[in-house]
Amino acid sequence: MGFSSQHPAKLALTLLLFVLCILLAVNYGELKPAAEIDWMDILGEGSSLAVVIAWLLLVLYSRPAGPVTNCLYVGSLLLVLSYQLNLLDEFFHYPASHRLLSWLESIPAPVGMLILTLGLLGWHKEQRFINRQLASRELHLRHYQLLDPLTQLYQPEYLLAVLKRELELQQQHQQPFCLALIDISQFGRFNREQGMAAADLLLQQLSELTLLQFRPGDLVCRYSGDKFVILMPQSNQAVAQSLVQNALRELSLYLPTQLHWTITEITAAQQLNQPQRLLSQLWHQLQKQKQQQTQWSLV
Ligand SMILES: Nc1nc2c(ncn2[C@@H]2O[C@H](COP(=O)(O)OP(=O)(O)OP(=O)(O)O)[C@@H](O)[C@H]2O)c(=O)[nH]1
Incomplete structure (x- = not known):
């Protein structure tokens, strides 16, 4: 043209x-x-x-x-x-x-x-x-080998790379982003009672449904066995909370399980630059919530 x-x-x-x-x-x-x-x-x-x-x-x-x-x-x-x-x-x-x-x-x-x-x-x-858009697409293309074989979601290595870039961008643009950690309650028990194959299927279904619930720019990752991290760029706690709550409401219609979840909002003022520390903070937050049983969603 x-x-x-x-x-x-x-x-x-x-x-x-x-x-x-x-x-x-x-x-x-x-x-x-x-x-x-x-x-x-x-x-x-x-x-x-x-x-x-x-x-x-x-x-x-x-x-x-x-x-x-x-x-x-x-x-x-x-x-x-x-x-x-x-x-x-x-x-x-x-x-x-x-x-x-x-x-x-x-x-x-x-x-x-x-x-x-x-x-x-x-x-x-x-x-x-x-450039930012291209970098994100390039990262997706280059890191297909970082997909988890069971769920086809990204593995934590990929999450760490994206998180590092997101933290750098955020320091420049001062826009908050949010991380959510979702955990299947009593997944060990589900495994024992229903068998490995049924538990694997649950993980796959949860992954597919979760992907559908979030926006195209959000990143859904399998963080460990039954834990998933969602990175929501350019979102504050209120936006993330409503996205996660809507997602869990939808998931509850299909999945025979309970989910624990927590959200952290990351702002430029926090001066955070270590993705690993951020994730372990999220992890501890979830453990604390699980102990207190104050915030969890019944499915
Ligand atoms: N079927 C299946 N099970 C897995 C996989 N990866 C991890 N697990 C199981 O997931 C369970 C995770 O255990 P926990 O982290 O203690 O979680 P939980 O049993 O849900 O306990 P709470 O979260 O405290 O309710 C363990 O029993 C693992 O064996 C997998 O790829 N497939």
């Missing part, structure tokens, strides 16, 4: 203004005699103009429509017009009564630079967001 189909109006406006500048110079200016023309200046200003035209075309060629593209386009268009008038200045004298052309030569350049810089900042932010 080229610029001609994506941004035809912007391209047409550029051509129109380009022609208008030439007409203004021809109409109000007086052609300089050949002896007055400085070819070195023309070479320098001509190359600058060629470069900013290339910027503008690259923006129109490679960028989708949107506010960042508009900033980049307007910024480079102002630069093109300013450099074009500078170049025309090498060929034409303007009468003192026509100050407009000299203003048009000098004012758009700094304004264009400023708008272009704002556009580049927007592009930088956009790119960081895209």
Whole structure:
């Protein structure tokens, strides 16, 4: 998809203004005699103009429509017009009564630079967001060998890697994320009474149903035998609590078991940078809750 189909109006406006500048110079200016023309200046200003035209075309060629593209386009268009008038200045004298052309030569350049810089900042932010998405997808693709063979959920090694990245991102963006730990109560007993095969099936069903209950960006992991960790990026405790409660309500309709669970909200202010410590904290929290039997969901 080229610029001609994506941004035809912007391209047409550029051509129109380009022609208008030439007409203004021809109409109000007086052609300089050949002896007055400085070819070195023309070479320098001509190359600058060629470069900013290339910027503008690259923006129109490679960028989708949107506010960042508009900033980049307007910024480079102002630069093109300013450099074009500078170049025309090498060929034409303007009468003192026509100050407009000299203003048009000098004012758009700094304004264009400023708008272009704002556009580049927007592009930088956009790119960081895209990189984050790609990094997450790449991690998923590269680490398929870290899937647990029974449940096809990720193993703790993968969770640790994602958690490390999530903690780094969180320190930069100050957005909380949450971790939930879910544990099947009396799974040992279920194993003994129903047999290994039935217990394995329960683990598989729980995994599949849990995956369905969370959002595409959440990570569900088999942490150990009958314990599952869910990482919920960009979520505070209230959001995570409602996600987990909804999930457990759904799970309770299908599974013949009880679940213990706990949630921890991680904020940038906590200055946590060790995923392992975070998980053991979650683990101890769950053990404490199990002992107190204060928070658990009956299925
Ligand atoms: N069928 C099956 N059982 C497993 C697997 N991995 C671990 N287990 C069993 O899961 C049980 C985990 O025991 P605990 O962590 O004490 O959990 P629990 O029996 O649910 O005890 P509470 O959580 O305190 O209620 C043990 O009996 C393990 O043998 C597995 O892959 N398949």
